[in-house]
Amino acid sequence: MNSTEDNSPDNLTGAFLRCDVMAADCPSRKVLQHLTSRWGMLILVALLPGTQRFSSLRRKIEGISERMLSQTLQTLEADGMIARHSMNTIPPHVEYNLTEVGAEAAVKIHDLVKFIEDSQTALLFAQQRVS
Amino acid sequence: MNSTEDNSPDNLTGAFLRCDVMAADCPSRKVLQHLTSRWGMLILVALLPGTQRFSSLRRKIEGISERMLSQTLQTLEADGMIARHSMNTIPPHVEYNLTEVGAEAAVKIHDLVKFIEDSQTALLFAQQRVS
DNA sequence: CTGTATCCCCTCCGATACTG
DNA sequence: CAGTATCGGAGGGGATACAG
Numbered sequence: 677m678n679s680t681e682d683n684s685p686d687n688l689t690g691a692f693l694r695c696d697v698m699a700a701d702c703p704s705r706k707v708l709q710h711l712t713s714r715w716g717m718l719i720l721v722a723l724l725p726g727t728q729r730f731s732s733l734r735r736k737i738e739g740i741s742e743r744m745l746s747q748t749l750q751t752l753e754a755d756g757m758i759a760r761h762s763m764n765t766i767p768p769h770v771e772y773n774l775t776e777v778g779a780e781a782a783v784k785i786h787d788l789v790k791f792i793e794d795s796q797t798a799l800l801f802a803q804q805r806v807s
Numbered sequence: 808m809n810s811t812e813d814n815s816p817d818n819l820t821g822a823f824l825r826c827d828v829m830a831a832d833c834p835s836r837k838v839l840q841h842l843t844s845r846w847g848m849l850i851l852v853a854l855l856p857g858t859q860r861f862s863s864l865r866r867k868i869e870g871i872s873e874r875m876l877s878q879t880l881q882t883l884e885a886d887g888m889i890a891r892h893s894m895n896t897i898p899p900h901v902e903y904n905l906t907e908v909g910a911e912a913a914v915k916i917h918d919l920v921k922f923i924e925d926s927q928t929a930l931l932f933a934q935q936r937v938s
Numbered sequence: 939c940t941g942t943a944t945c946c947c948c949t950c951c952g953a954t955a956c957t958g
Numbered sequence: 959c960a961g962t963a964t965c966g967g968a969g970g971g972g973a974t975a976c977a978g
Contacts, residue, residue: 695924695931697849700870704927705845708920712843714836714950718828730960739831741952746961756930767959768958777926784919789839791915793826795908796835799887800826845971861940872972877941898939899978 707755711781715740715748720757720774720782721789727773757781838886842912846871846879851888851905851913852920858904888912 695704710716715737722728722736734745749772752758757778763769774782826835841847846868853859853867865876880903883889888909894900905913 695927697920697924698853698867698869702924702927703931704920704923707927708848708923709845711919711923712848714840717839717843722829734960736829738829742961743953743963744951747951762960765959766958768961770960780922781919784915784922788842788912788915788919789828789835791911792835792839792842793828793833795912796826796833796838800834873941874943874973875971878971893940896939897978899941901940 710748710751710755711757711785713748715744716752717785717789719745719748719752720778721786723758723772723774724779724782724786727771730770730772733772752778841879841882841886842888842916844879846875847883848916848920850876850879850883851909852917854889854903854905855910855913855917858902861901861903864903883909 695702697704697708711720718737718740719733722733728736730745730749733749734740734742737745749758749760753760756775759773759775759778761771761773763771826833828835828839842851849868849871850864853864859867861876861880864880865871865873868876880889880891884891887906890904890906892902892904894902
């Protein structure tokens, strides 16, 4: 898929041995981008309460398209943040849940999201008073 | 600037009164995007130890261009995450530091970054053993 | 030293239509 | 129900040159 980026074990030198996100070639930067992408963080937070189905996630995350939900779920699954379980029935029934790593990341993202929600709420009320 | 998005206080209805990031029109989504943008989170983390100058940040954050550093700093300043202090000297001397809100956000982002760095390091060693 | 301006590519993402 | 295919616009972001 990414022929220009070589993350193979053979290439574990320098920044690769000990991940440092400030290093330009650190693989954690890419994972971080996936987790904190526009839809990535909303999906992780939405999965925090537990296993969800595709359509459930779609309803929960307002404004997401099927395309982006599907695509982002695949990326997060490849990163090991999410597990996908297909029931192979007709009609299809697929469930998604957080892996152990994913759950820990989701909690941290949720912390950030809650904090921003609260500070934004405060900020908006402040603006309202001024104007 | 954003004629399509009206965040004016007059428009504080629905999702605006109580920020919910799952709501499509919640302003916190935009702020979250700034904080967690490719360079935004690195800048916040880089500022955690304390006040830094432009060139210091540039050296610290490997791979960032002057353009993106400048642009992202402006965005984060507008969001109230960063404070800018210009000394109005020649040559110019400008210092950046986190605001109170910015510092709290930066800590949470740093938590996430550290966690991902560690899990990536573990993951890379695991891959090395297998192959 | 701390930026801006310009050009341009390339990825993200929405809209729409189609499938097992 | 749970996706995939394709198109196309918007903007993020790099390279380079220039400025106060």
